[in-house]
Amino acid sequence: MLGEFEYALITAAAGLGDKAYGAAIREEIEAATLRKCSIGALYTTIERLEKKGLLKTWMGEATPQRGGRAKRMVLVTEAGELAAKNFYDAVMRVSLNARWAMEKGESLL
Template structure:
């Protein structure tokens, strides 16, 4: 059973999945920032999370050959491992169930506007 992942880890895993062969630090940060809108994310948070996901065995990385446009430095490319794919699938399934429950309670979305009842907890008498 794969390890459960937090929301930010889900965003990073999704970014890697969507970027495929172009998943390296800068592109992962850009895609993650797009997915996290309107929240802002720092590159540092992305790199710390990449290290943690790699330690958990959910992703792996490799260094590219040095490139002249990077001053002879390599890029570190990331890819999802089988455990990362499983963790992301389970997270997506959970999110889907939560959304379906919320839609059922709120009555869905009509005309692009969410019809949400006001919070009215039952109070003991």
């Protein structure tokens, strides 16, 4: 099963589409999470997810701008999307009947 950070990373990458690369993903995560995302967490996790086949990555070209170093581009694979969906569904299922999950009077059936 995915961990919470892994889930956040996949979701961020998926949202960025073809603009997904390390640093951008990091910003996404911080925005969505409201917490710092350390460099170590980022690249270590990217590597692990790639090893599991949930991401595919490759080095892009360096861009012609100050500091424009080559980027590690990231693509979420089918397996990656599926894993994310499973994580999400699992949390939803567990949260049925949880007080903190019931807002707006939804009965969640």
